[in-house]
Amino acid sequence: MTHNATLSKHPIARLSYWVKNPWLASTALIAAIVSLPIFAVFWLALFPKDNIWPHLLETVLPDYLANTAMLMLGTGALSLCIGVGCAWLVTMYRFPGRRLFEWALLLPFAVPAYVIAYVYTDLLEYSGLLQSSLRSWFGWQTPHDYWFPPIRSMGGAIIMMSLVLYPYIYMLARAAFLEQPMALMWVSRNLGCSPLKTFFKVSLPIARPAIAVGLSLVLMETLNDFGTVDFFAVKTLTAGLYDTWLNMNNIGGASQIASLMLIVMVTLILLEQFSRRKQKLFQPKNQAQPLEQLPLSKGKALAATSVCAFPVILGFIIPVASLSHFAWLYFEQSWTSEFVTHAINSFSLSVAAAIATLVIGTLLAYSARLNSSGPVNAMVKISSLGYAMPGAVLAIGVIIPLAAFDNAVDSWFRQTFNVSTGLLLSGTLFALLFSYVVRFLAVSSGAIQSSLDKVTPSMDMAARSLGASNTRTLLKIHLPIISGSLLTAMLVVFVDCMKELPATLILRPFNFETLATYVYQYASDEQLETCALAALVIVLVGIGPVILLSKSIASTRQRQS
Amino acid sequence: MLSKLSAGKQRFLAGLSLSVSAIVSAPVFASNEVNVYSYRQPFLIQPIFNAFTRDTGIKVNVVFAKKGLTERLVREGRNSPADLVFTVDIGSLEEVVSANVVQSLNDPILEKNIPAQYRSPTGQWFGLTTRARAIFASKDRVKSGDITNYEDLADPKWKGKVCSRSGKHPYNLALIASMIAEHGDAYTEQWLTAVKTNLARKPQGNDREQVKAIKDGLCDVSLGNSYYYGAMLTDEEQFEWANAVNIIFPNQSNRGTHVNISGMSLTQSAPNKENAVRLMHFLTEDLAQRMYSEQNFEYPIKPGVQASGLVTSWGSYKADARPLSEIARFRPDAVKMVDRVGFDN
Numbered sequence: 001m002t003h004n005a006t007l008s009k010h011p012i013a014r015l016s017y018w019v020k021n022p023w024l025a026s027t028a029l030i031a032a033i034v035s036l037p038i039f040a041v042f043w044l045a046l047f048p049k050d051n052i053w054p055h056l057l058e059t060v061l062p063d064y065l066a067n068t069a070m071l072m073l074g075t076g077a078l079s080l081c082i083g084v085g086c087a088w089l090v091t092m093y094r095f096p097g098r099r100l101f102e103w104a105l106l107l108p109f110a111v112p113a114y115v116i117a118y119v120y121t122d123l124l125e126y127s128g129l130l131q132s133s134l135r136s137w138f139g140w141q142t143p144h145d146y147w148f149p150p151i152r153s154m155g156g157a158i159i160m161m162s163l164v165l166y167p168y169i170y171m172l173a174r175a176a177f178l179e180q181p182m183a184l185m186w187v188s189r190n191l192g193c194s195p196l197k198t199f200f201k202v203s204l205p206i207a208r209p210a211i212a213v214g215l216s217l218v219l220m221e222t223l224n225d226f227g228t229v230d231f232f233a234v235k236t237l238t239a240g241l242y243d244t245w246l247n248m249n250n251i252g253g254a255s256q257i258a259s260l261m262l263i264v265m266v267t268l269i270l271l272e273q274f275s276r277r278k279q280k281l282f283q284p285k286n287q288a289q290p291l292e293q294l295p296l297s298k299g300k301a302l303a304a305t306s307v308c309a310f311p312v313i314l315g316f317i318i319p320v321a322s323l324s325h326f327a328w329l330y331f332e333q334s335w336t337s338e339f340v341t342h343a344i345n346s347f348s349l350s351v352a353a354a355i356a357t358l359v360i361g362t363l364l365a366y367s368a369r370l371n372s373s374g375p376v377n378a379m380v381k382i383s384s385l386g387y388a389m390p391g392a393v394l395a396i397g398v399i400i401p402l403a404a405f406d407n408a409v410d411s412w413f414r415q416t417f418n419v420s421t422g423l424l425l426s427g428t429l430f431a432l433l434f435s436y437v438v439r440f441l442a443v444s445s446g447a448i449q450s451s452l453d454k455v456t457p458s459m460d461m462a463a464r465s466l467g468a469s470n471t472r473t474l475l476k477i478h479l480p481i482i483s484g485s486l487l488t489a490m491l492v493v494f495v496d497c498m499k500e501l502p503a504t505l506i507l508r509p510f511n512f513e514t515l516a517t518y519v520y521q522y523a524s525d526e527q528l529e530t531c532a533l534a535a536l537v538i539v540l541v542g543i544g545p546v547i548l549l550s551k552s553i554a555s556t557r558q559r560q561s
Numbered sequence: 562m563l564s565k566l567s568a569g570k571q572r573f574l575a576g577l578s579l580s581v582s583a584i585v586s587a588p589v590f591a592s593n594e595v596n597v598y599s600y601r602q603p604f605l606i607q608p609i610f611n612a613f614t615r616d617t618g619i620k621v622n623v624v625f626a627k628k629g630l631t632e633r634l635v636r637e638g639r640n641s642p643a644d645l646v647f648t649v650d651i652g653s654l655e656e657v658v659s660a661n662v663v664q665s666l667n668d669p670i671l672e673k674n675i676p677a678q679y680r681s682p683t684g685q686w687f688g689l690t691t692r693a694r695a696i697f698a699s700k701d702r703v704k705s706g707d708i709t710n711y712e713d714l715a716d717p718k719w720k721g722k723v724c725s726r727s728g729k730h731p732y733n734l735a736l737i738a739s740m741i742a743e744h745g746d747a748y749t750e751q752w753l754t755a756v757k758t759n760l761a762r763k764p765q766g767n768d769r770e771q772v773k774a775i776k777d778g779l780c781d782v783s784l785g786n787s788y789y790y791g792a793m794l795t796d797e798e799q800f801e802w803a804n805a806v807n808i809i810f811p812n813q814s815n816r817g818t819h820v821n822i823s824g825m826s827l828t829q830s831a832p833n834k835e836n837a838v839r840l841m842h843f844l845t846e847d848l849a850q851r852m853y854s855e856q857n858f859e860y861p862i863k864p865g866v867q868a869s870g871l872v873t874s875w876g877s878y879k880a881d882a883r884p885l886s887e888i889a890r891f892r893p894d895a896v897k898m899v900d901r902v903g904f905d906n
Contacts, residue, residue, distance in 0.1 A: 059900035126777045142778050152765045233727065233765035235905060243729055246628055247896045249656055396632045403636035410640055423640045426633075427624075506629035510596060510622035510642070517625075521602040524627060526767045529798075 023470050024376055027367035030360055031379035037397030037438050038262070038385055044396070045259045048252030052244050060240060067154065068236040071229070074158035075165065075222045076215060082162065082311050083169025084211060088199060089308060091177040094293045095301035101308040102174075103550030108315025109167035109492075110542025112499040112516070114227040115535050116315070117160050118528045119322040121231070124151040157232040163315035165221055169214035171488065172447065175553045176207035179454070182291060195294065209453065212272050213446040219268065220388040220442065223261055227501070237261055238390055251396065258393045265388040320539060326532030334533035338513065343537055346514040349429070350497035353436035358490045360437060361444035365452050366474050369460075380445075387442035391502030398435045398507060402426045427509050435503040440496050444489035451485035452478065487552040491545040498538055515541075594620040595836040598630040599647040601823060606647065609852050613843050619836050634662040634828060641830040644837035647689075650731045650821050654686040655889045663826035668838065674845035674863045678884045679822050688822035688885070689844055690859035693787040693878060694736045695818070697772050697806040702781045711740065711811050711819070714782070715755030723759040724771040724780035728904035729896065732768070732786055732821060737898060738891035739819045742883055746894065753902045764905050769793055769802065776805035786821070791858025791871050810878035817879040822862070 056064075089095070090102050108116075123129050131148055140146050149155065180203055188198040204211075226238045237257060245254035296304060327334055364380045371377055386394055406423040413421045425431055455478060463473040479486070501516045508517065515538045522531040599606065603625045610621040624630070624643075634641055634657070646663065648654050657663050658681065665684040672680070679688030698708055708714070714723055726733065740749040761780035771783030772793060793803035810818045825844070831837055843849055850861035854869040861868060899905065 055897055055900065059897075059903070060906075063906060126779060127773060150762075152763075233763055233905070242628070243896070246656075247652070247729055247731075247734060248893060249659060251632060392629055395629055399629075399633055399636045403638070407638055407640060420640070423637060423642065426637055427642060505626035506633060508624060510624055512624075521604060521625060525602065526770065 023367050023370060027364060028376050028379060031364060031376065031383040034360065034383040034386075034438055034441060035379060036401040037394055037435070038382060038389070040397040040400035041255045041258055041389065041393055044252055044255035044400075046252070048256060049250040050248070050253065052248065052250060052253035052256070056240065056244075060235065064235055064237050064240045067234055068223070068238075070154060071157060071161075071234065071236055072219050072222050074154070075161045076219055078158060078162035079166040079169050079218045080211070080215060082166040083214060084173045084204075084207075086166075086308050086311065087170050087173035087177055088203070089304050091174055091291070092195070092199075092293060093301075093304060094295045095304040097305050097308065098293075101305075101312065102554060103547050104312045104316070105170050105308060106167050106546045106550055107312060107543065108164050109171075110495055110498075110539045110546055111164050111316060111319050112501075112535070112538060113161055113164050113225060114231065114501075114523060115323070115519075115528070115539070116164055116319050117157075117228045117231045118523065118526070119319045120156070120160060121151050123318075123322065124148075124156075152232045154232075154234050157229055157234045160232075161222055161225065161228060163311060165218045166311060166315075168217045168221075168492075169211060171492075171549065171553060172210040172214040172450070173207055175451075175485070175488070176210035177203060178291060178553065180206050180291075208276060210450050212276075213450050216265075216269050216272070217387065217443060217446065220265055223265060223388060224390040226390055226392070241390060241393070245393075254393065258389050261390075262385055262388050266385065320536070323532045323536045323539065326529040327536050330529050330532060333530045339534065342513045342515050342518045342534065343541070345512065346498055346516065346538070347541065349432060349436075349514065350494045353433055353440070353497045354490045354494040356433060357437050357440050357444045357493045358448075358486060361441055361448050361489060362474075362479075362486065364441075365445050365448040366470075366478065368449065369452055370470060383438075384442040384445045386438040387440065391439060391500070392506060394439055395435060395503040395506040398431060398438065398503065399426065402431055402434070427507070429509060429512075431507045432504060432509075435507055436493075436497050436500060439500070439503060440493045443496060444493050447485050447489040447492065448482065451482045455481055484552050484555060488549055491549045491552070494545050495542045498542055592833065593618065593836070594622055595644050595833050595840050596622045596642045597624070597645045597647060598634065598643045598828075599623050599625045600627060600630060600653050601625070601647050601649050605857055608856060609844065609849050612848065612852065613840055616843065617836075617839060619839065621840065631656050631660050631662065634830075635660050637830070639830050641828060642832060643828050644831045644833045645840065646826045646828060647823070648686075648825070649823050651735055651824075651885045651889045652731045652892055654681070654822075654824050654826065655886075655892065657826050658685045662829055664829050664831065666827050666838070666841075668841070670842050671845060676862070676864060678882060679824075679862055681886055682884075686824050686826045687841065687845070688824045688862050690823050690850075690853045690857070691820045691862055691880070692822075692859050693810055693818045693820055693880065694732060695785055695787045695790070696809040696811050697775060697783050697785050697790070698809055699775050699781045700805055700807055703807070705807070708782055708809065709811060709813065710815070711736065712752060713811075714759065714784075715752045717755075717759070719759045719782060721759065721761050722781040723756060724761055724774045724783040725756075725764045726767055726771060726784075727764045728753070728899035728902075733784065734892055734895045734899070735821050735888065736784070736819050737895035739881060739883065739888045741891040741894055741898075742888050743816060746898075750898055750902065753898060753904060757902055757904050769799065772806055773799075773802045776802045787860070787872075787875070788858040790875070791869075794871065795858075808875050810876075812881070813879055816883070817881040820880045820885075822885060823859070 053061075086101070086105050090098050090105065121128075125131070126143055126148075134140070134146070134148075138146070184202050184206070185198055188202045189195075193201060224238065226242060229236050229238060237260075241254045241257040241261075244250050244257060364383065368377050368380045389397070402425045403423070406421075406426050409424060410421045413419050459477050459481075460473060463477050468476065499516060501520055504514055504517055505520065515534045519528070519531045519534045519538065522528060523535075528535060603623050610623070614620055630646065631653075634643060634646070637643075646657050648657070663685050667684050671687055675687050679691065680686065696708060696711075696714075708719075713719075728734070728737070737749065737753065740752060744752070761774070766774075768783075768785035768789045769792075771780075771785060772789070774780050775783060787808065790803055790808050793799040812818055825841060827834070827837055827841070845863055847863065847866050850863045850866040851869075853859050854861050854866075854872055858869060858872050860872065867873065
């Protein structure tokens with residue numbers, strides 16, 4: 001507070017304040033740069049071409065809002081049930097297939113939402129395999145002979161999105177369950193609580209911060225998705241946003257909708273944090289007791305196996321089988337000589353983005369730990385909001401500052417040296433990397449922050465009192481403790497980048513294809529069959545990291561014991 | 562200039578310019594190429610670009626996206642590397658014009674090759690191919706002559722028998738805009754409301770999806786772009802769908818069938834303007850026009866160029882003669898009308 005008082009008075013004092021706090025200064029700078037695209041969208045929102053709201057309010061807005069709420073509620077609830085339920089089962093009980101499910105439950109994460117939507121529509125629509133078989137078994141002739149739930153519907157969208165998004169919650173919930181102190185559970189059991197009651201009274205509250213992070217990622221992804229809801233003809237706010245932008249030619253109005261969506265998301269996150277403001281749990285220094293899995297009776301074990309098998313079969317095995325079938329049928333159209341190049345592009349870009357996001361995420365999360373309040377902290381929070389914005393809008397937000405920078409440099413060089421530098425950053429791989437960092441920072445910083453939070457402050461104090469600098473404390477104390485979470489964060493971002501589409505399309509350099517953009521040019525015409533091979537490769541490349549991911553989560557317990 | 566250099570030197574220069582533009586995407590260095598921002602899927606135009614490169618030695622670089630390229634052009638400003646924008650319909654052509662990122666081009670060759678109604682009066686955009694917004698009708702359940710006009714889709718006899726993609730899709734918006742241009746707001750809104758009540762299901766899927774639904778017996782008539790008929794007829798799996806319908810060119814006894822275009826515009830910055838104009842010429846000449854028709858089943862825009870055999874077999878038709886730039890003016894009204902009618906709900 002004394003700092004602030006000095007700050008406002010003397011510019012020189014302000015400068016020295018920043019210089020003396022290199023952590024603060026660098027965090028502020030990075031957070032500011034990463035927030036630029038988000039602010040650019042806010043800025044666009046100030047200049048709409050027309051006021052879109054009277055027309056929207058009068059016509060479609062109530063429907064859009066209702067559909068958006070319904071979709072978020074449905075996807076959030078279903079993802080929570082699958083994610084938390086399965087994480088609890090595989091962590092706490094012994095049943096056939098448990099070891100397999102530990103990692104297999106993460107597999108659907110590698111499947112892009114638009115792929116699963118496409119595959120299931122193909123299977124479940126009128127002419128699809130399922131309905132055709134039903135017709136031939138029961139002798140039905142026309143669509144009017146029987147009723148079948150339409151796949152292109154709200155229900156369809158909720159189920160499809162939950163199937164590929166629940167892994168966010170699953171992996172964070174599982175990590176939290178693994179880290180819980182066994183002693184607490186014994187106490188609870190000794191006090192006469194049933195395993196179920198222990199779950200609700202002890203384990204769930206402990207895991208809540210992690211689950212909340214997972215849920216917020218699921219909700220952000222649901223809110224910003226366009227491909228899946230468009231495919232299923234579900235009109236959400238995002239549909240209204242693109243309509244305003246592309247059909248009414250009003251990017252300002254579209255940015256207003258995007259900003260509104262962001263505000264809603266932030267409110268939800270803040271409400272959740274506020275509601276557990278008095279809870280705090282630090283990891284005990286050692287957890288000597290290994291986590292003990294309870295055996296299940298035969299019937300219950302069978303039930304547990306089926307519960308865990310369900311999401312894996314629906315979210316992974318069926319889509320992959322279907323893609324493989326398409327890839328086999330259309331192999332000649334699918335296989336092109338550039339195929340390997342696309343795959344290398346996807347892979348190297350995703351690796352680079354994962355590393356960049358990890359480094360920046362760690363830096364920001366650690367600085368937030370050092371300064372738990374103030375403008376820097378707010379900046380860190382804002383910088384991880386990119387995920388709540390539809391990718392294409394965020395891409396425009398990325399173009400604005402980059403092109404402004406390029407053109408300013410160019411103008412200066414033209415004036416001073418009479419030389420044009422052209423565009424230095426726009427339309428380059430840097431622009432793509434930058435957009436990935438902005439978009440997926442939430443994914444990494446959420447995971448990093450929630451595990452940093454669990455490191456007891458006495459560690460910091462001990463290190464500092466022994467004379468270690470902030471940097472040294474981070475490198476020698478925190479990073480080794482949270483290395484499991486760091487790996488998790490990096491792998492999640494990698495898989496997300498492999499699937500990323502809207503920003504890649506808009507920002508990429510000439511003649512640059514990733515597997516996702518290659519798939520898109522066919523998928524956008526609803527012809528996924530012809531590029532099924534590429535879609536399959538996206539999924540298969542994602543499997544490696546997913547298995548590593550599971551290993552890193554599982555090892556948290558072993559390392560600590 | 563480059564043609565005087567040896568092939569080896571050319572390759573070296575190309576390599577050099579490529580590596581330079583990889584680091585600094587400054588096309589200033591690259592004189593033997595032309596840069597395209599395309600709203601069209603590259604697999605549809607790549608073969609024609611390849612033919613151009615074979616012919617001229619000019620490399621065509623492409624960025625494809627379905628949205629956002631106009632904003633990218635606006636922000637990149639005078640330093641934008643793009644020379645040309647390719648679009649799939651009149652809406653996106655108007656978008657680049659109103660964003661002020663394209664320049665006028667007065668070019669006698671283009672003006673000769675492209676009929677006036679399919680290019681901007683100011684030379685800011687040029688049509689490349691035309692496609693008719695046709696009606697597809699079940700071969701089994703719809704007799705010939707049962708439906709002959711877009712207006713007929715509102716007839717109560719089609720209740721529960723019409724399938725449609727989203728009313729907000731650019732192709733449908735352009736059709737609705739053409740109806741507004743012809744009949745005015747009030748009539749068109751009545752018409753659209755009546756079509757909505759005739760729908761067999763909530764609007765969904767793409768144009769092919771509607772034809773598949775007719776084959777499955779879910780509905781009897783739908784709207785679709787003509788080239789999809791050709792694409793389905795030549796696809797192993799989709800042949801069955803297309804074979805279940807007839808293609809009908811509506812409004813032959815009055816104003817003619819609504820036609821949309823794929824088109825191109827020269828950008829304001831256009832660093833390789835000379836090459837860009839060469840590509841524009843190439844695309845409107847017989848060879849490329851013929852390729853468009855052979856590969857994508859579109860109609861050549863240049864008068865006198867024969868469409869592909871398959872396309873010709875559907876018969877000739879009369880197109881709505883109203884200039885597209887006039888129809889495009891009613892597009893914003895069409896968007897709001899679709900909302901008011903609740904067509905997509």
